[in-house]
Amino acid sequence: MRLEPFTPTQLLLGIDVPELPEVETIARGLANAITGKTIESATVLRPVVYPEPVRFGKEIVGERIAAVGRRGKFVVLSLGSGRRLVVHLRMTGRLIVQRAEATDSEPYTNVVLGFRDRTRLCFADVRRFGRMRLVEPEEEWASDVGLEPLSRAFSxxxxxxxxxxxxxxxxxxxxxxxxxxxxxxxxxxxxxxxxxxxxxxxxxxxxxxxxxxxxxxxxxxxxxxxxxxxxxxxxxxxxxxxxxxxxxxxxxxxxxxxxxxxxxxxxxxxxxxxxxxxxxxxxxxx
DNA sequence: AGGCGTACCTGAGGGC
DNA sequence: TGCCCTCAGGTACGCC
Incomplete structure (x- = not known):
């Protein structure tokens, strides 16, 4: 896989074929870049989100990024309301923070979340396997996800x-x-x-x-x-x-x-x- | 239930 | 040059 060079105005946080170390690196970079920001707009270009795009957009606008973490190979964005935005990058998914004035949008973009400070988070994916899901506060989304190998539970x-x-x-x-x-x-x-x-x-x-x-x-x-x-x-x-x-x-x-x-x-x-x-x-x- | 095969998707690279 | 063909990968799903 080879991707286009990107402009200095973009912050590239994606790495090819993300496994635990790559997802951890992406989550740490995102935590630095977008914690505390409020989502002002949501554009869904491909239906790789849950719930369906219109409702997804309505629900997520106005949310604040409270924290960014990782569970298995999932990137987990904790939102101010207690909901979470759970992202799986699968093979070629990327999460990229851009400044709004960046002229070239990321190729193969699925979803763009615009923040109040005029930066934006692009979810891009050449092969369209990646998924983004909004999870309700009480929802048990990770019940099928196994032990964290770097946690104390992994005895x-x-x-x-x-x-x-x-x-x-x-x-x-x-x-x-x-x-x-x-x-x-x-x-x-x-x-x-x-x-x-x-x-x-x-x-x-x-x-x-x-x-x-x-x-x-x-x-x-x-x-x-x-x-x-x-x-x-x-x-x-x-x-x-x-x-x-x-x-x-x-x-x-x-x-x-x-x-x-x-x-x-x-x-x-x-x-x-x-x-x-x-x-x-x-x-x-x- | 668990394990296996296949679908999903597209760009890269090899063969001719 | 360009057209096929195959391959790569993680996960969901249907099947036995």
Missing amino acids: FERFSSLLDGRPTPIKVFLLDQRRIAGLGNIYACEALWDARIRPSRPAGTLSKPARKRLHISIQSVLRRAIELRGTSIDDYVDAQGRRGGFQNVLSVYGRDGGACTRCKSPIKRTVLAQRGTWWCRTCQKH
Whole structure:
């Protein structure tokens, strides 16, 4: 994926194929850029919102952005009324803050929220998979979203019990957002390499030491990726003009044929659950 | 219930 | 040059 260069008047907060570290980076950037602002206008250009566009617009105008956070791969904008605007970027979604005088609007824009101070938030998405949903204060929108892997709730015991009895390949398990929320293809592959575990290994058959390593690896890979502000496969920069940095330290993802940094064997690409899977056959034996 | 296959969507890149 | 074709990815949905 490659996108048009953007003007200096735009603050780019989107990164390709957002997983937990990218969504966290986007949410932090948004928190800085729009917390406290009041929505003055809403333009829905594509029907990727809930409720339907007309009602969505009516409901959201006048709301103030009280806070911006993340849950799994969802960006969560908490609004003054207690409602929340929940955004999933899926594959190519981007949340971009622009100044109103920016002449070029973001390409592939779905929704524009205009603020009283004449800045605006654009929700753009080339592939139109992303969704934006207004959630009522009492509404339980995240009941299907699994454990936050960087929270205290993600204890070894909880993690291990989720694996028990599961015949599904461990990599497929890691991608299941109902169990653990936030891992996508990149960080699932990276965590398994770090823990020296074969991606096709049935989840429930992992030994206790392997489970311990994976529990640590999931957290350390995600923490490091957040520190590096995510993975930019293409030439993106963030709100401060900086690229994500994790693409420079990938161990396996997308490195088909490259040398394993641990054992020098070639990295292999296979397919699991219709997903590209990169791993080292020599050192991922557990 | 859980696991699997497919649809969704579009640009990039390869083959001829 | 340009036209096909395939691929990539996360999630929802229908099916067994």
